[in-house]
Amino acid sequence: MKGKWILVSCMLVLLVAVRVETTEAVTCKPIELSSCASAITSSTPPSNLCCSKIKEQKPCLCNYLKNPSLKKFVNTPNARRVAGTCGTPFPRC
Template identity: 40%
Template structure:
């Protein structure tokens, strides 16, 4: 009888751990290009040379770096011209983010 109680407790703990890990995964990055554009647009369009990215821009770049290949696939015609802009690559570099060219 006692071994069944221990087994039941282990099952509950395992189920709770699985639920918590799924919750954390659901809190992962939401790939929203509009958020990225709004966070970095002023920096990229600024006449300052070299550009000086703000904290929110760098945070958003780092947060969405796992989204870049999806953006390239889904919005290729819109995104590719920006990748050729040296200001965009400079901002990403200053923020410590590498923008993939081939995915």
């Protein structure tokens, strides 16, 4: 019985290790959100590309909000609306 638990534990460790290796780091590039420009500056709905880029760049949004040059674009009601429409809650930083 003890050997069975050791085997199960080893399998779980291997699964976690494989999952960690396949996770890619996000490269924070504000230009990646350019596909959202028309949705943010008007009332048009965001495109699928825009939504996928917002989801991809979500870990970067707090850094963008700390940057005075980017904050004025990222921290707007329309930007929040677009993020919400895409199903990506706006982060609390």
